[in-house]
Amino acid sequence: MWKIPVASADVTGKEEEYVVEAIRSSWISSSGAFVDRFEKEFSELCDTKHALSCANGTVALHLAILGLGLRPGDEVIVPSMTYIATANAVRYCGAEPVFIDIDPNTWCMDPTQIEEAITPRTRGIIAVHLLGHPADMDAINEIASIHGLWVVEDAAEAHFALYKGKPVGSLGSAATFSFFGNKLFTCGEGGAVTVNSDQLSLRLKTLRGQGMDPRKRYYFPVIGYNYRLTNVACAMLCAQLERRSEIMSRRIEIFQRYNEGLAQIPGVRLQPIASWATHSPWMHAVLIDSTEYGRTRDEVISGLAAKGIDSRPFFVPIHTLPPYQNSPVVRDLLPHTDFLGSSGLMLPTYNALTNEDIDTVVHIISELSTARLRRAA
Numbered sequence: 001m002w003k004i005p006v007a008s009a010d011v012t013g014k015e016e017e018y019v020v021e022a023i024r025s026s027w028i029s030s031s032g033a034f035v036d037r038f039e040k041e042f043s044e045l046c047d048t049k050h051a052l053s054c055a056n057g058t059v060a061l062h063l064a065i066l067g068l069g070l071r072p073g074d075e076v077i078v079p080s081m082t083y084i085a086t087a088n089a090v091r092y093c094g095a096e097p098v099f100i101d102i103d104p105n106t107w108c109m110d111p112t113q114i115e116e117a118i119t120p121r122t123r124g125i126i127a128v129h130l131l132g133h134p135a136d137m138d139a140i141n142e143i144a145s146i147h148g149l150w151v152v153e154d155a156a157e158a159h160f161a162l163y164k165g166k167p168v169g170s171l172g173s174a175a176t177f178s179f180f181g182n183k184l185f186t187c188g189e190g191g192a193v194t195v196n197s198d199q200l201s202l203r204l205k206t207l208r209g210q211g212m213d214p215r216k217r218y219y220f221p222v223i224g225y226n227y228r229l230t231n232v233a234c235a236m237l238c239a240q241l242e243r244r245s246e247i248m249s250r251r252i253e254i255f256q257r258y259n260e261g262l263a264q265i266p267g268v269r270l271q272p273i274a275s276w277a278t279h280s281p282w283m284h285a286v287l288i289d290s291t292e293y294g295r296t297r298d299e300v301i302s303g304l305a306a307k308g309i310d311s312r313p314f315f316v317p318i319h320t321l322p323p324y325q326n327s328p329v330v331r332d333l334l335p336h337t338d339f340l341g342s343s344g345l346m347l348p349t350y351n352a353l354t355n356e357d358i359d360t361v362v363h364i365i366s367e368l369s370t371a372r373l374r375r376a377a
């Protein structure tokens with residue numbers, strides 16, 4: 001048991017009440033009032049015409065790109081610094097991810113590398129809003145429209161982030177979300193796809209429900225999947241959305257307190273936030289510049305663990321992982337991705353974290369650095 005875990009769900013509102021209500025109503029599968037309510041509210045919050053709940057953020061991606069027509073042999077441009085699901089969803093379709101680097105100023109895909117990654121097989125781009133920060137969607141959409149590509153936003157980690165004042169989820173051809181237990185808004189396992197096109201929404205509903213035409217029972221025009229989310233899970237999500245401001249505002253305070261403390265420690269670099277971005281406060285993340293800090297990121301993880309505090313390294317760059325080592329990589333080298341992969345650290349971030357907990361984490365990170373300096377002196 002950790003003294004301070006890395007994440008913990010805040011389900012202290014009406015989650016239990018609504019789940020019990022869903023169970024008592026006997027609507028426990030994928031139809032029911034909470035499914036309808038969640039989909040309506042979530043689409044309104046994302047400023048899109050449709051939101052479709054689904055089983056998790058991975059199948060949300062699979063649905064979105066299938067619905068957009070991705071086929072075997074096609075290519076999709078993705079950042080290598082993302083969770084594996086982004087690339088896996090492309091492979092589920094028999095297509096190939098083409099990896100590009102991130103922009104060190106946003107930690108999201110670098111739009112200036114997209115054009116060189118385009119080939120005659122390219123069909124689309126998955127723009128990941130990494131660690132709550134929106135990708136530079138205007139630049140990405142502009143290139144996409146010149147080349148006739150679709151753009152999917154992977155907003156799994158960026159609930160309600162804003163890009164130039166507009167909510168993520170509404171900025172591409174489709175967008176996907178995760179409601180896994182460590183996410184800002186959660187139902188344990190869950191996901192959603194948001195879209196504006198009626199036609200695409202219909203296709204996604206068909207694919208989500210085993211390929212059945214939603215307007216014609218037991219008529220299956222295509223092979224689909226069972227990717228639906230339950231009314232019980234949507235009950236939790238409805239309760240979470242009711243407490244949206246409360247959940248977000250405590251998280252913003254947590255981020256501010258971390259930032260104030262960590263900014264004082266040489267070699268600890270805070271997440272950059274672009275002037276046009278309103279960041280979603282998901283996990284507090286920093287880079288440990290080991291030459292300046294005096295220890296590696298992995299030593300910080302061990303040092304925190306020794307005091308009962310859990311933390312996480314950033315994702316291992318996907319282009320270096322066995323299933324993707326032979327996938328195309330633009331420019332052969334992705335130096336910013338590699339730097340984030342080796343120096344990025346996610347700190348405990350959840351609403352029940354106290355100010356004292358935050359100060360303890362900051363103090364240990366500070367001590368780990370100065371302890372080394374003292375030894376060296």
Ligand SMILES: Cc1ncc(COP(=O)(O)O)c(C=O)c1O
Pocket residue numbers: 056057058059082083085086128154156157177178179180189190191
């Ligand atoms: C960027 C990104 N995409 C996709 C996913 C997949 O979501 P899920 O775990 O709900 O399948 C995650 C999950 O954490 C993620 O961080």
